[in-house]
Amino acid sequence: MLNVGKIEEGFVLDHIKAGKSLDLYDHLQLDKLDCTVAIIKNARSNKMGKKDILKVECDIDMLDLDILAFLDHNITVNVIKNGEIVEKKDLILPREIKNVIKCRNPRCITSIEQGLPHIFFLSDEQKEIYRCKYCEEKYNA
């Protein structure tokens, strides 16, 4: 059994679908942070069989985690301070998602306009529907 030590302050993102932790690493832009990150892949889980875990040692105000709500609802976000879990963070669907997903509508201006960010807005919170800011096409995962 692999042991990864405690973190003092930061986040533990638990119950990540096995194999998906590197995607989250990219989406959260952790490569741009000068902090300790532990990526644990295929950890044993009673609930999921296998899961990934991300431990990020950073100031808790440094990360915007809302994108996680869009990427995977089942992720547990534990907020750590002084080595202890102080909060299980509720994830809120972001109002806007920038450069995470791409519009697949071949008639959309994003298909030809260079340098245009792919932006989606939350058009229906209950049904979790996102639409392209430009062509308003619904995003289908």
Next chain:
Amino acid sequence: MRHLISPLDFTTEELDKLFDLASAIEQDPQKYAHVCDGKILATCFYEPSTRTRLSFESAMIRLGGQVIGFSDANSSSAAKGESVSDTIRVISCYADICAMRHPKEGAATVAVAKSRIPVINGGDGGHQHPTQTLTDLLTIRSLKGRLGNFTIGLCGDLKFGRTVHSLIHALVRYPGIRFLFISPEELRIPDYIIEMLKEKKIPFREVIRLEDVLPDLDLLYMTRVQKERFFNEEDYVRLKDFYILTAEKLKLAREDMLILHPLPRVNEIDVEVDDDPRAAYFKQVQYGVYVRMALIMTLLELA
């Protein structure tokens, strides 16, 4: 600075003001013949559209302004690979207001982000065509005397027809509207519009045969099955002649029903219908000029 990207960019109160101005222009066009003296409209049309472009140009010239522009992507810098963002930055230096048509959906939204002048969406792919919607609303208001409390039948290509989608979104803001959607199965109204109508509890019905609902209609909005919206030639050929409105069919309709069509028509309205007093589609073209005149004045803050 305001733009017009979607017909919903204006509240119904703002639309009332716009339509009042358009009606005032209709009553006394001479009074407005010089309100845009010294102003320039740029018509940036990346795909051919004689009707919409000429309507904009006529509107500006009738207001005393002047017009520059291009009517085909091949004769513009787009052919050299220039982006919409760059084009609008350049056009902002040349003109006071811009009307843009582009085959890609959302092009006008991109333009607005970089523009220093008001942008009017003259149609972006299958997405929005707000000045057509304003034209339709003004025509209905002028000829029916009201916006609201009527049954409208929308017939033809309800799947790709952006004028239809925009008109529905605009009409649901008025009371007492009932929709009858008349289309072949393949060109049904999209589900998201059906969901929207259900949510708003707005009555609607979908039918295949025009004759079944003609007697119920206060307004009939005919559309063309557009070849450019199809990826597949076979589907287009199969569906293009599905509906043809003839004088014979019109016998079923009410005496005061209005027939609207965004034009151009191909053969979906028989030419013998043109002389019927219910045919309003050429009057609609005239209202299109008045409403664009009112819109240009409003966006240039000259109203």
